[in-house]
Amino acid sequence: MESLYHIYKRRGYTRRDFLTSAIxxxxxxxxxxxxxPKVVKALExxxxxxVIWLEFQDCAGCTESFIRSTSILPTDVLLxxxxxxxxxxxxxxxxxxxxxxxxxxxxxxxxxxxxxxxGSVSPKDKGVYCTVAGKSNVDLLREAVEGAGLIxxxxxxxxxxxxxHAYPNPTGALSVSEVLKGKQVVNIPGCPPIGDVMVSVIAxxxxxxxxxxxxxxxxxxxxxxxxIHDRCYRRPFYxxxxxxNSLDDEGAKKGYCLYKLGCKGPITRNACATIRWNGGLSxxxxxxxxxxxxxxxxxxxxxxxYTPLSVVSGRFGIREALVGVAVGTAVGxxxxxxxxxxxxxx
Amino acid sequence: MSDVAFYDFVRGPFLKFALFVFFxxxxxxxxxxxFLGMPPDxxxxxxxPPFMALKKIIIKPTMGWTFNEIxxxxxxxxIGGFLFHLGFLGLTFFVPAHALLWKExxxxxxxTLPNIVSDVLAYAALGSLIALTIHRALNPVxxxxxxxxxxxxxxxxxLIIFTGLLATRWAGxxxxxxxxxxxxxxxxxxxxxxxxxxxxxxxxxxLSVGFMGWNxxxxxxxx
Ligand code: SF4
Ligand code: SF4
Numbered sequence: 001m002e003s004l005y006h007i008y009k010r011r012g013y014t015r016r017d018f019l020t021s022a023i024x025x026x027x028x029x030x031x032x033x034x035x036x037p038k039v040v041k042a043l044e045x046x047x048x049x050x051v052i053w054l055e056f057q058d059c060a061g062c063t064e065s066f067i068r069s070t071s072i073l074p075t076d077v078l079l080x081x082x083x084x085x086x087x088x089x090x091x092x093x094x095x096x097x098x099x100x101x102x103x104x105x106x107x108x109x110x111x112x113x114x115x116x117x118x119g120s121v122s123p124k125d126k127g128v129y130c131t132v133a134g135k136s137n138v139d140l141l142r143e144a145v146e147g148a149g150l151i152x153x154x155x156x157x158x159x160x161x162x163x164x165h166a167y168p169n170p171t172g173a174l175s176v177s178e179v180l181k182g183k184q185v186v187n188i189p190g191c192p193p194i195g196d197v198m199v200s201v202i203a204x205x206x207x208x209x210x211x212x213x214x215x216x217x218x219x220x221x222x223x224x225x226x227x228i229h230d231r232c233y234r235r236p237f238y239x240x241x242x243x244x245n246s247l248d249d250e251g252a253k254k255g256y257c258l259y260k261l262g263c264k265g266p267i268t269r270n271a272c273a274t275i276r277w278n279g280g281l282s283x284x285x286x287x288x289x290x291x292x293x294x295x296x297x298x299x300x301x302x303x304x305x306y307t308p309l310s311v312v313s314g315r316f317g318i319r320e321a322l323v324g325v326a327v328g329t330a331v332g333x334x335x336x337x338x339x340x341x342x343x344x345x346x
Numbered sequence: 347m348s349d350v351a352f353y354d355f356v357r358g359p360f361l362k363f364a365l366f367v368f369f370x371x372x373x374x375x376x377x378x379x380x381f382l383g384m385p386p387d388x389x390x391x392x393x394x395p396p397f398m399a400l401k402k403i404i405i406k407p408t409m410g411w412t413f414n415e416i417x418x419x420x421x422x423x424x425i426g427g428f429l430f431h432l433g434f435l436g437l438t439f440f441v442p443a444h445a446l447l448w449k450e451x452x453x454x455x456x457x458t459l460p461n462i463v464s465d466v467l468a469y470a471a472l473g474s475l476i477a478l479t480i481h482r483a484l485n486p487v488x489x490x491x492x493x494x495x496x497x498x499x500x501x502x503x504x505l506i507i508f509t510g511l512l513a514t515r516w517a518g519x520x521x522x523x524x525x526x527x528x529x530x531x532x533x534x535x536x537x538x539x540x541x542x543x544x545x546x547x548x549x550x551x552x553l554s555v556g557f558m559g560w561n562x563x564x565x566x567x568x569x
Binding site: 217227229230238239240241243259260266267296297298302307308309310311312313314315316317318320321322323324325326327328329331332333335336337339340 | 348350351353354357358359361362365366367368369370371372373374375376377378379380381382383442443444446447450451452453458459460461462522523526
């Protein structure tokens with residue numbers, strides 16, 4: 001089977017283009033430059049990765065992001081490079097043929113393929129809320145996990161449960177790792193996650209044969225080791241106490257910090273501020289909108305998209321304070337009265 | 347528990363609970379004392395009690411600020427106490443994250459401090475708190491007046507300032523979320539603790555000083 005280098009050559013790219021991609025991949029993965037010759041070698045000779053991509057309770061947004069990851073590999077190379085044996089949105093066969101090709105791939109590449117899961121899993125009521133080809137999503141997942149060399153949960157839905165898991169979670173949506181307790185799952189959260197991150201994790205598997213270094217919540221440390229706030233170019237304004245008060249006031253026009261408008265950058269771990277989107281063009285904060293924190297668990301339920309992080313979630317205003325004062329006053333006066341009585345006073 | 351889940355808990359239900367206990371506690375203690383009342387005093391006041399009470403509240407904080415008082419006898423108390431209160435109150439109300447919380451509670455917008463000023467205040471408050479605590483432990487008179495309450499309160503406040511500093515200045519990456527949550531967690535404990543400890547002096551100080559002024563006014567003496 002072809003390697004990445006062969007694909008570049010076949011598509012008319014130069015060796016320089018190939019080397020640029022190899023450097024981009026190893027930089028993205030945070031590999032030391034001394035390992036670069038090894039990375040180049042691996043991408044030159046190792047066969048392209050086989051990927052089986054399952055979609056459960058999802059919106060295919062993660063797929064959309066994936067195929068637009070253009071800063072590391074050009075799209076035409078990417079789609080050639082990955083041997084996408086099964087992907088409901090992208091594959092041309094359907095019905096029986098699609099299922100058959102998946103079964104064949106799972107047998108042929110047993111122990112070697114990368115299993116990518118997009119969307120949350122719904123085991124509730126025997127998995128009836130999400131079925132493909134008459135099988136429940138949980139059964140499909142377990143069957144595909146058996147022979148997988150690497151399991152990757154892409155997007156906040158697969159990593160944490162995401163939007164289907166949001167209150168009141170009618171389908172009992174769970175994350176992939178909750179369903180596959182005890183198995184290593186690489187979580188690439190985000191709604192959607194950055195395409196280049198997904199590609200890099202798969203490339204890392206080709207190069208090293210294993211998952212990248214993960215944090216305690218299963219996220220690759222290189223991409224999720226820092227918060228947006230750590231790397232935000234508006235940070236000097238935060239430090240100086242200069243904030244935009246609305247999305248289009250003078251402060252916003254001057255590029256001030258968006259904390260007051262509800263920016264979740266300080267508690268959000270993702271690579272948006274460094275890798276950015278659309279080939280490194282921009283990211284939400286750069287285009288003037290506060291960070292939603294889409295890569296953190298339960299971001300949707302946090303329900304405070306435009307309220308500053310430090311404000312009590314679930315509201316505590318003057319009314320609640322007055323209720324407290326009224327209760328305290330009533331009890332205080334009551335106790336004072338009883339004390340007075342017991343002392344025989346009037 | 348993930349750090350974000352812990353964060354959501356401390357800034358959600360736990361903070362709400364702490365604030366509620368705080369308001370109940372402060373009102374409870376205040377009215378319990380007020381309504382206990384004083385034995386009736388039928389003597390005619392010789393001066394003006396309300397005026398003297400007000401005078402005492404306003405003038406008292408400046409009374410110690412004489413050269414003699416500060417530099418010959420109680421330098422640590424006055425300078426340390428001043429720096430600590432300035433720092434602590436400045437941080438509590440005017441650090442941007444805190445100012446937004448107060449705005450939410452009171453509806454009034456609070457001005458915000460740039461980081462550099464908050465840093466200076468934080469170091470000033472922390473340094474003076476440590477100095478005051480050591481002074482307390484070593485000074486023969488203060489030692490007698492000090493109980494576990496003071497040491498606990500000082501430790502709690504020092505930890506709050508320290509974790510705040512750690513979170514905003516030194517922590518990067520994931521540890522920021524743990525530290526800021528810890529900062530909030532400890533602050534919640536303090537909010538609950540204030541009404542039931544000597545920290546409630548931020549309310550009762552004015553009550554007791556006012557009472558002393560009132561008495562002085564009644565007797566027609568000066569202070
Ligand atoms: S994580 Fe977001 S983009 Fe991905 S499937 Fe879920 S809703 Fe869609
Ligand atoms: S815009 Fe958001 S991430 Fe950037 S400095 Fe402000 S609060 Fe931090």
